[in-house]
Amino acid sequence: MVKKLLVIGFVWPEPQSSAAGSRMMQLIGFFQSQNYQITFASPCAKSDNAYNLESIGVSQVVIELNHSSFDGFVKDLNPNIVLFDRFMMEEQFGWRVAEQCPNALRILDTEDLHGLRKGRQQAFKDGKAFDKTYLFNDVAKREIASIYRSDLSLIISEVEMELLKNNFKVPDDLLVYLPFMLDANSPESIELLPKFHERQHFITIGNFMHEPNYNAVLFLKEAIWPLIKKQLPEAELHIYGAYVSQKVSQLHNKKEGFLIKGFADDVNEVMQNAKVCLAPIRFGAGLKGKLIDAMQNGTPCITTSIGAEGMFGPEVSGLDANGFIEDTPESFADRAVQLYQKEILWIEKQQNGFQVVNERFNSNHFQQKLASIIEETIQQLNKKRQNNFTGQMLMHHTLQSTKFMSKWIEAKNTNKIEN
Structure with a gap:
């Protein structure tokens, strides 16, 4: 039947x-x-x-x-x-x-x-x-x-x-x-990903019809990105997401390196080109797809307590994050710069992400x-x-x-x- x-x-x-x-x-x-x-x-x-x-x-x-x-x-x-x-x-x-x-x-x-x-x-x-x-x-x-x-x-x-x-x-x-x-990250697929020196700039991504995503970009624009840009004047933040509205478009500023890129035809490609993912989510629920995309593509991430919720397991017995979890603009920016500059730390956090995908979302x-x-x-x-x-x-x-x-x-x- x-x-x-x-x-x-x-x-x-x-x-x-x-x-x-x-x-x-x-x-x-x-x-x-x-x-x-x-x-x-x-x-x-x-x-x-x-x-x-x-x-x-x-x-x-x-x-x-x-x-x-x-x-x-x-x-x-x-x-x-x-x-x-x-x-x-x-x-x-x-x-x-x-x-x-x-x-x-x-x-x-x-x-x-x-x-x-x-x-x-x-x-x-x-x-x-x-x-x-x-x-x-x-x-x-x-x-x-x-x-x-x-x-x-x-x-x-x-x-x-x-x-x-x-x-x-x-x-x-x-x-x-x-x-x-999710399918497991195999050693062969991991080996094919761009390495630390082959990547540049920061990325954030999310559907702009979802209010927590717009709020996170606003938080980056007003409080976090100026602190990062001050320490890394050549860096850019590439902001991807479907359904870009006028209020999102007006945040674009080439001089500040704050670039609204809009819909990504291939999330994996843009994530693999980036060195660090930023996800300063201040409210929301569920699991964050952008963190999954980052981990699958070997892109370490800075996020908040809300962003990390449910991702890595219980606080005592869970796995290590694929980056850092910070809730203030100052600590968020400092960790982002640290991760962007230090290759050994970057590789360590990248490996954490592969472990999370393989063990928690098999x-x-x-x-x-x-x-x-x-x-x-x-x-x-x-x-x-x-x-x-x-x-x-x-x-x-x-x-x-x-x-x-x-x-x-x-x-x-x-x-x-x-x-």
Whole structure:
């Protein structure tokens, strides 16, 4: 019997633009390795950066929000598993899936915890310490409800796993720790990478639709880069990222060596050309794709405590960073200069990055683990749902509220068209 997976995407995957896009392609690759026939559906408009999924045998379907046409579509498809890309898609379509395909396993890929990111951003804006007042925000309430309604939720960071268990009391059996799933850096591939003296300048990279990335570039512009430039007057900072807006473009200054380069056609190439990656993230959540790119391409990195979160393992027993973790502009800049100038130190930090990729994000390990958990959950799905009364309760109320709101919107839109 053919196994079917339906992915309901918040956006169409853009692996060259964002870590979320890379993460989705890793998940699609996993399910293909498990012989699933995959359909990717999204209500989002498709950009030029979207990956052509049909080129790898994945069907692409455009679906509508608040429209009953989805009911017939999902019932006809009759998937074994439905994967929701972020909690917003579970809110929109989860109740429809539950009604039309009650036996389908419902998996939520959180990407990162949106409530955590929102809370940290608000605390940063307020100039206050992040605490439960900021954590227990409206987005978090929606997100945790979505996790309870789902059969499994994929959590990208160990820090977020602990936060969900300790602060929100989410049962362990609803959560699956699944970080980025990466191929190992082989000695042969490492040998081919440009060496210390073959690289120059600094790099930072990130999708500018993501507020933490813009804020980090602003932090570099205003506080960190002038300190680096003073010590390294010939150095340049090359800033890459998709969706460069006017407020980003106006930061470009050739005289200061602060260069907005825009979208990178090949992230690996620009990362390999750079000597040091700068990632002064001041708020956010999840794992940072730019640090993964840096480690895979042998580019040591300076980041912050938020940037390093979940990357290197527990503080006591984790691995050494592929650079330095600094939270003040002065120490951040000094470490960046030190790493830029000292070859032995640079090589040491580069080797740390290769070790982190190979030991903490090994695709073989996590693919086997995920396959085992999915199979076990499918076998015990009814029992699992019976034991999750909170999820049943939230699904009941979602069916009463979201369902009728959606039907009201559909009726309203239909009436507009007829008039």
